[in-house]
Amino acid sequence: MLKKMMNTSVHDIYFSSPVFMQHAFTSVYGYKLRRERYNVLYRRAFRRYMEGGTNPKEMLSDFMHHLKQNIPFYRDIRIDEGNLFESFLALPVTVKEDLRNGLEERSHTVGIMRKSRTSGTTGKNLAVYDSEYDRADRMAYLDYIKMQSGVKPFSKRASFTGQELTPPDHRNILWRYNKPMNQILYATFHMTPENVGHVYENLVRFRPVTLDGFPTSIHMLAKYMLSNGLKPDFEVRAVFPTAETLLPHVKRDIEKAFDTVVIDQYSSSEGAPFIYGTEDGKYIVGKETGLIEFERVGHHLYDMIVTSYINRATPIVRYRIGDQVEIRSDRKYLNSFDDDIKIERIIGRAADYLTGSRSNRVTAVNISWVVDGLEEKVIQMQFVQTGRYHYVVNMVVEDAFEKHDEDIIRDRMYRRLGEESVIHFDYMEAIPKEKNGKVRFIINQTGKEVSVGDTDESV
Template sequence: MPPSQRLLNTQYRIRRAHPMTPVAERMLRRTASATPGELAEFQERHLKSLIRVAAARSRFYRHWFADTGVDPCTVRGLDDLARLPFLDRSHLVADADRFRTRPASTMWSAHSSGTSGRVVTVYRTQWSAVVEHAMLERQRRWFAVPNRARSVVVRGHAFGTDSVTRLVPGANQLLVSSFHLDDRHAEQICDAIEHFSPDVVEGWPSSLALLAQLMRDRGRTVQVRMVVTSSEVTTAAQRALISESFAAPIADQYGQTERAAMAGVCEAGGYHVFSDYAIVELHAIPGLPDRFEIVGTPLHNRGFPIFRYRTGDEVGPAPSSGCPCGRAFPLLGMIDGRREDAFTASDGRTLPVPSIVLDNLRDLREVQIVQRGPGRFEIRLVPDTLYDADVVRTQARRNIDRYFGAGQQVRFVVMNRIPRTSAGKLRSAIVEPEPATVARVSGG
């Protein structure tokens, strides 16, 4: 069994069979039926506990409380949260270890450039992972999905062999490569999915839409209980195509590598903030009267406490009417800011969410991958103090080969700052055709 599959099996079993899983499930059953006042009390109780831990054990917060003269014991309620500073990706890029309250070896780490192109490393405890898993399982139960449901997962997998699917028995999952959704592999993928007989299909909307198109072209459908989308904004056209091919409601899930906030769609169609996972603030964006930035304070990750984290994700106004489901979780408006250009491989395959090839590159302040033409890419790098050019280029080349396939051309450009969009944003993956007069340079 490959190391990546063993890791997935292990992590899934820890979350499902961890001795604290029943505790997490009982907690979430109570909060699911709580009143708004009871949810606020739940948040305040966890916030006060996290503040004490952070002030005592986190280098960042220990110094912050000492420098500002704020007594952590005076942060007692939700209104007091505004006394703490905002955090953003730059704080985690600079030195994520300052936020830890436990040894890194006792937690899981994750790395991501997200859609912002700024590389972060974060940590989470087993308990926080157990709570997250229980929360996702709770959302599935809203759609009458059974325990230990069989899931097809179409989210960035590449297996480095001729195989384009992989069964993970410990997780009850069939993984499908997002980078081989083409006519050449369509029958193999469709046959594997039908034979697996899933209860749930989950993945990136762009990948699910590609899969749905292949199925529709062949007159094939697979009926499941729900389709779970995440990581990208789902367009109306994608929703229609996915719904047609899988004959099921689509339930989006919202989150980030930093685990600052969670939200998801219920069986009645409401997009709810999971306020038993994090305290979510919506801050108005200057110049945009109907747009708000999501700011999150996660409540269960005591090993890596972050408060008032600016996600960079934007939402519109929340619906004015309540959700028919009757739950007290607040409604969220339409989420924006999660879009990437699709790339094209040298053999014509579509490459969804191409920034995945940047996620494990280390010691960079900023990074961006640019599509110059089919199979021609430029990786722009802004080094950090520990940057090792050979290590970064070797890893990037390995990622390109794994996810995009062999035969792609790659060149590397070291910069002081990666250009922003007209709106001032740094995007991690863009299509920028190379002028005909510019020589094509291959390297790596």
């Protein structure tokens, strides 16, 4: 956060300042963000979402006319109001290279522009524009999602972020206060099972109404609480994880520790429509934010083609984003315009999978089953595929974890990946984090690209 806003000299001043001054710097930046984000445009958008009643056909019609009138690439499209969805399906499917190579002709750069970037393991960046209107819409819809669980804007909030907040010599003071936003930020990059107790003690003093951010870090805190029989004496109304795939056992542990609901959410730096969880554990598409098409690629497994209404500067139109979801259907094609879509799980990146000996793809949700029944003994784990049949399982475990438990996990992996698998267990103090502070549950080192387009909206 601070590194993005400051030049090198100010950055150095921040990290050489005492902690109380770093809190002050964080709050000054928070005041700047509050003024920028929560303006009249935000209030107008938030009121529109709360009032509801927007007609899907009207939204699609308005979006397509915006393309025709303002985006050079789409200037010649035909719009048949009587067959509107058919007109939409006539638009070409977009892939990442299209956006990368044709950004200007696919953009409408009017207003206060900003470039957002997303990247992959291949090192290829993708940049898209967004305007002050797009940013207001996005923040308003995030707050609209939270309102569904009774969390009002500017409620006390604890955010677990990958942004740079603390120096390497942090002395286990892993938090900084953002008073204008009624928020405390925790530096997940420095969180470990050894110092997470300090985070818990600070959280109890702060007494947040809601938590958000990286689920792996919130899960680390939840595991500490469950292992030590700790129950907060304040109400957490909901937890909103983001930026990483939410695994079933992680969701269960967080809900048990905080006695609350976990509402997962999905979007992307490119500006994909929102998908968010409901209290019954399903996911729905935020139709006010866009339209999603689903193409079946396996049993109940669907690729997503996304169209976003909330990024008018660089509209994302029929974009094959590379992420997958699970839907209980055998139809080859579904879409959120015509169909009542109930998503079972957000699988995440199509490349976030292990390849088994039968050339089968084993996703994060599939492989997370191997820890079933052992959750109390396993703090964290990560699967790394290093070769065709070779896998490393990085694990952080409790003292109660035994060799027999390792054998159970190994046997379950054989069933998922094949008997030819060579599996090595590496026990460590903490799972290595990426530069952005995220922990990848699956790392496939056999040449597959992995998108990391989803964003950390902590601040």
